[in-house]
Amino acid sequence: MTAVALKFQVGARTLVSVDRHLARVALSLDDVLAGQAPALPAAGRxxxxxxxxxxxxxxxxxxxxxxxxxxxxxxxxYTDLTIGHDAWLASLSGSARSTLKRKTRKAATAGVEVRTYRTSDELAAFYPLARAVSAKTYQERLLDAGLPEDAASVAHLHDLASMDGLRAWLLLLDGQPAAYLCCTAQGSALRYDHVGHDPAWNDWSPGTVLQAAAMKTLFGDRFARFDFTEGEGQHKRLFATGGVDCVDLLLLRRTFANRATMTALGAFDGAMAAAKRATRHPMLAGLAKRVRR
Incomplete structure (x- = not known):
């Protein structure tokens, strides 16, 4: 049982959150593809x-x-890594292949270098460089989702690396760390866990270039799939070969406080869904982008 912050969120901005003590059941990609309802453990409070x-x-x-x-x-x-790199490239749209080639060529003009890490000793070399990038990213500033700094999390990454359960990459432009990707194994898949790039290099698309380079190495690795985890985004769509429609389901006990929380969440989420539909109108798209920032 852990305290989970139920967020009232607009884009990356959290307006307010309510803590509830919940048992969290997070399905792995293997679980998702198995298509069976999970057994619930003992409930949180x-x-x-x-x-x-x-x-x-x-x-x-x-x-x-x-x-x-x-x-x-x-x-x-997710991406099926069993099909091979050539078949994966062929599965992409012509536009997607063109985009990858164009961005890779542009990055090359800035002296691109990609380094791969997998052992615990290699992680020790990767970590300080990746942390320096992570500190500059919106994932860390707005989402509290940067490369972890606490000793327990870092030790866990080293443990995974020592058991062949970690893969990491660093992209350098003009000799400077510009993007990182740190992934951990879960079942037959490798997870898209920690990712970010230095916004100073935005024009060179370092995240996309790094992902393309990482994917090329993974088709010869031991994993069956690359798991882009929860949530959507154009980046994930670009590289994926498949996907499963999923939901996050909240189950609360019938207490007064929980009823009030459920009502507020339902009203807020409904309002956000309506606003999202409205902002698809061309006249409102610009305003929506400014609000998300």
């Missing part, structure tokens, strides 16, 4: 948060006396 649940199973995951609400809907994207 307030209930459960089930993430990456295939949307078709949402009705099958219910607890006695619990209220249910879907917090997010998204596609869990």
């Amino acid at each position: 307030d209930g459960y948060l089930v993430t990456s649940l295939p949307s078709g199973l949402a009705g099958a995951v219910r607890g006695a006396g619990l209220m249910a609400i879907v917090r997010q809907r998204y596609t869990r994207f």
